Amino acid sequence: MSIIVGYVPTAEGTAALDRAIxxxxxxxxxLVIINSSRGDAIVDKRYAQAQDISEVTExxxxxxxxxxxxxxxxxxxxxxxxxxxxxxxxAELIVIGLRKRTPVGKLIMGSTAQQILLEATCPVLAVKAGx
Amino acid sequence: xxxxxxxxxGFATALTPMNLLYALIGVIxxxxxxxxxxxxxxxTVALLLPVTYVLEPTSAFIMFAGIYYGGxxxxxxxxxxxxxxxxxxxxxxxxxxxxxxxxxxxxxxxxTAAIGSFVAGTIGTTLLVVVTPIVVxxxxxLGSPSYFAIMMLALLAVTAVLGASRLRGFxxxxxxxxxxxVGIDSVTGQRRLTFGxxxxxxxxxxxxxxxxxxxxxxxxxxxxxxxxxxxxxxxVGRPWMGKQDWKRSWKPWLRGTAFGFPFxxxxxxxxxxxxxxxxxxxxxxxxxxxxxxxGAIEGVAGPEAANNAAAAGTxxxxxxxxxxxxxxxxxxxxxxxQFGIQPGPFLFANEGPLxxxxxxxxFIGNTLLLLVNLPLAPVWAKLLRLPRPYLYAGILxxxxxxxxxxxxxxxxxxxxxxxxxxxxxxxxxxxxxxxLILGLILGPRVEGQLRKTLQLSAGDxxxxxxxxxxxxxxxxxxxxxxxxxxAKVLRRVRPRTAAPAYxxxxxxxxxxxxxxxxxxxxxxxxxxxxxxxxxxxxQEPPGTGSRHAxxxxxxxxxxxxx
Numbered sequence: 001m002s003i004i005v006g007y008v009p010t011a012e013g014t015a016a017l018d019r020a021i022x023x024x025x026x027x028x029x030x031l032v033i034i035n036s037s038r039g040d041a042i043v044d045k046r047y048a049q050a051q052d053i054s055e056v057t058e059x060x061x062x063x064x065x066x067x068x069x070x071x072x073x074x075x076x077x078x079x080x081x082x083x084x085x086x087x088x089x090x091a092e093l094i095v096i097g098l099r100k101r102t103p104v105g106k107l108i109m110g111s112t113a114q115q116i117l118l119e120a121t122c123p124v125l126a127v128k129a130g131x
Numbered sequence: 132x133x134x135x136x137x138x139x140x141g142f143a144t145a146l147t148p149m150n151l152l153y154a155l156i157g158v159i160x161x162x163x164x165x166x167x168x169x170x171x172x173x174x175t176v177a178l179l180l181p182v183t184y185v186l187e188p189t190s191a192f193i194m195f196a197g198i199y200y201g202g203x204x205x206x207x208x209x210x211x212x213x214x215x216x217x218x219x220x221x222x223x224x225x226x227x228x229x230x231x232x233x234x235x236x237x238x239x240x241x242x243t244a245a246i247g248s249f250v251a252g253t254i255g256t257t258l259l260v261v262v263t264p265i266v267v268x269x270x271x272x273l274g275s276p277s278y279f280a281i282m283m284l285a286l287l288a289v290t291a292v293l294g295a296s297r298l299r300g301f302x303x304x305x306x307x308x309x310x311x312x313v314g315i316d317s318v319t320g321q322r323r324l325t326f327g328x329x330x331x332x333x334x335x336x337x338x339x340x341x342x343x344x345x346x347x348x349x350x351x352x353x354x355x356x357x358x359x360x361x362x363x364x365x366x367v368g369r370p371w372m373g374k375q376d377w378k379r380s381w382k383p384w385l386r387g388t389a390f391g392f393p394f395x396x397x398x399x400x401x402x403x404x405x406x407x408x409x410x411x412x413x414x415x416x417x418x419x420x421x422x423x424x425x426g427a428i429e430g431v432a433g434p435e436a437a438n439n440a441a442a443a444g445t446x447x448x449x450x451x452x453x454x455x456x457x458x459x460x461x462x463x464x465x466x467x468x469q470f471g472i473q474p475g476p477f478l479f480a481n482e483g484p485l486x487x488x489x490x491x492x493x494f495i496g497n498t499l500l501l502l503v504n505l506p507l508a509p510v511w512a513k514l515l516r517l518p519r520p521y522l523y524a525g526i527l528x529x530x531x532x533x534x535x536x537x538x539x540x541x542x543x544x545x546x547x548x549x550x551x552x553x554x555x556x557x558x559x560x561x562x563x564x565x566x567l568i569l570g571l572i573l574g575p576r577v578e579g580q581l582r583k584t585l586q587l588s589a590g591d592x593x594x595x596x597x598x599x600x601x602x603x604x605x606x607x608x609x610x611x612x613x614x615x616x617x618a619k620v621l622r623r624v625r626p627r628t629a630a631p632a633y634x635x636x637x638x639x640x641x642x643x644x645x646x647x648x649x650x651x652x653x654x655x656x657x658x659x660x661x662x663x664x665x666x667x668x669x670q671e672p673p674g675t676g677s678r679h680a681x682x683x684x685x686x687x688x689x690x691x692x693x
Contacts, residue, residue: 037361042168043213043515044361073360 002030002068002089005096006082006116007056008046009035011129012097017056019127020095021063030066032089036081039073046078047071079115086120094124134264141487145495150193153186154492157194158499161201165218166209166511167522169353172202173458173568174345178526180338180466181533188470189485193492195466197500199459200252200493203402203442204500207244207435208511211237212365220402220438223410227423227430232365234426242370243380243428244435245504250381251388251436252497255443258392259450260490263479266451270476275587276597279580280604282573284611285398285454290566291611303562306553307570310335318582330542335550337465339534340571343547344564345458346530348554350523355555364515370508380432383413387436394437395444398456402441406434443493450478450486453576461568 005020007013017033024031033056037047048056053069060067068089072081086094096113117124144150160179164170176195183191206218211228224244231240273281290300313324314334325331372380387409394405413429414420423430448454453474455461467474472482479486504511534547557564581595588594596602 038518039359039361040518040520041516042215042359042362042519043364043512045364045516047361049363071360 001027001092002032003027004032004034004082004086004089004091004094006078006094006112007033007035007048008097009048009052010046010097012099012127013046014097015127015129016095016097019125021060021065023093023095023125024065024067025063027092029092030068030089031060032085032091033067033069034072034078034082034085035069036072036074036076036078038075038077040075047073077112077115079112079119082112082116083119086122091120091122093122094120096124096126098126098128100128134260137483137487138260138491140484141489141491142494144189144484144488145193145491150190150488150492151495153190153194154197154496155499155503157197158201158204158496158503159197160194161198162205162208162500162503162511163201163514164198165202165205166514167205167517168209168215169349170522170526171218171345171458172198173341173462174349174526175202176459176462176466177338177341177345178529178533180341180462180469181536183466184469188472189488191466191470192463192485192489193496195463196489196492197496199463200439200442200496201500202459203252203439204245204248204504205511206438207248207431208241208504208508209515211240211244211431212367212512213362213515215362218438220406220441221435222403223406223434224431224438226410227427229365230424230426231428231431232367232426236426236428237365237367238370239372239376239428240426240431241367241508242372242505243376243432245370245501245508246372247380247384247387247432247436248439249497249501250384251391251440252443252500253494254385254388255392255395255440256490256493256497258440259443259447259493262396263447263451266447267476267479270452273476273600274598275580275584276595277600277604279577279584279595280601280608281398281452282454282577282580284604284608285448285456286566286569286573286577287608288398288611289401289456289569296561297615299560299562300566303557303564304566304570306557306562307567308574310340310550310567311571311574312578317579330540335546336537336543337572338469338537339543339546340550341462341465341568342530342534343550344554344557344567345462346526347547347551348558348564350527350530351551351555352558353519353523355559364512367509367512370505376428379419379428382416383409383429383433384436386412386416387433388440390433391437391440391442392444395441395456396447397444398448398454401457402438402445405437405441409433409437446493449474450489452476453478455569455572458565458568461565461572465572 003020003024005016007017020031020033035046035048035053037044048071053071057067057069070081070085074081076084082094082096085091094116096116098113101111113126117126145154160175161172164172164175175198179194179198183194186194202218203220206216206221207224207228210216210221210225211232214225214229216222216225228240228244231237286304290304291297309324313331315321315325315332316323322332387405390405390409390412391402394408395402410430410433413427413433414423417423417427417429419427419429445456445460448456449460449464453464453476455464464474467478472478472485530551531544531547534543535541537543554564557567584594585592588597596605
């Protein structure tokens, strides 16, 4: 069993990671960190760079959590990558960060979070930044 | 005085609100395509050719000039912030520029690049104004034999000197010449390479070919490599420079300009060689050589000035002789033909107002670029977050629309697809695109001059070298062609003195003599690589197996030592 966290190098992503770490401590399960990009733009600020990732792994090692960091660039949406990992690693919990969006913005843009919430087969914990 | 008044007339034309607007559109588009890697000014001008049919030629060329200069500006932004050159001429900028940005000096790097480009562009354009009429005066006196020789020089020089592989260069040139041959022979009326297809009798439209090779080929190539790990862009505020930066930048700007302009004006110059030369010079002359490799501002200022000056220089042979030396100039030359304007030495006489408006717009475009680039650099960097499928879908759409709109026949779309596939394969196998485009555009004109020469001399081949200029040019061509052979011979002569040491020494021994000669060979190999004739070093003179073994072992030792 494992805990999946969708990570992006933003306030929301960090909040999700923080929460996922405390959940992993509680249940003593493996933490799988997913940070994906479709890889179709030359620059994607939501794709964590090596330095950022090494900071995250350093922290996890210090806290003594069994972890796995995945950065798939396969042209899939982030939601699909998280769901696929949840199935593959038999997730007991998915932790995601939520952005503040207006209802209209949600209507137009849809969202990664929504897709994960609707399609996941395990409980999903949604965290907001600064909460 | 005559030049000055013509130039003022040009400014009067270029400064009308409409033309100013086109200049602004041009510089904005140019900067955008310069920022995006893979999309260059040549592709943009090619895509816009069909659109500009409805415009006045003057407005169209003002826009093209803006795109051309803008591309040179935009490339530096990507080089500095992303370490991925947006244009081939900003490769060198990335070396120091990205280091500066990583050290938190991105704003200064962008500023010195933009202001240096402005300074070099302005000086370069001034030189263009001064030099071009002189070249024209000289060019008007040339006869067909000389003209033929000069065009041959341009074709061969671009093919043989630029690019890594001569074989690939000549293959590409051959393709271009062959495509240029399609259609009815203008002298005898015979059909050539038409395969019985009446639609091919008029020849292939240059617009369709250029759009296919540049836009469709590139789009397919990118589509084949769409997934890549995203890069991180270094955040930056508004570019600015401190007093110290100005002090360290102004000399490299001027030196870069001095390198750039003449190289741009030469048939085989291009913008890459002068940027490299400028970088090396700045490194040698710098008072802070220890900063090179860690983000020296001179290493950004010099090459950026050089590539803009080269851009101005390139326009000299294009306007004075009708000889393009880079892809964008080639496509612009095609645009001249599309508008029914005959490029060549008589361009200034026949189309004076247009040419001077074009030159005046270069000054204006340069100033606009500085105004657009300095405050907006962070905005341009945002362009890199654009998902490329959308971008290339748009390019393909415009390419198809443009190709169809030229003659309104579906047959052109077939040609677009076929040649787009060719463009893709050329990228796949590393064939440079420039020789093809030059061959396509210059080929028919070269043939015309050759035919004229032979008609004048009543079919006598000696008519080809009946003018002194032609003879001189042929000597230069011969030197260019023979140079790699010569370099090979020279290189073979040098190690030959040490060769007995190879033969005498047992294969496994590493005697001092063998090691020395190996290191000498090693240095000569690097020198060959820099001069672009590195292949000669790889092709060892035929020798025995044991000699080869002896050759490689000490060479490895030498490398470990150094």
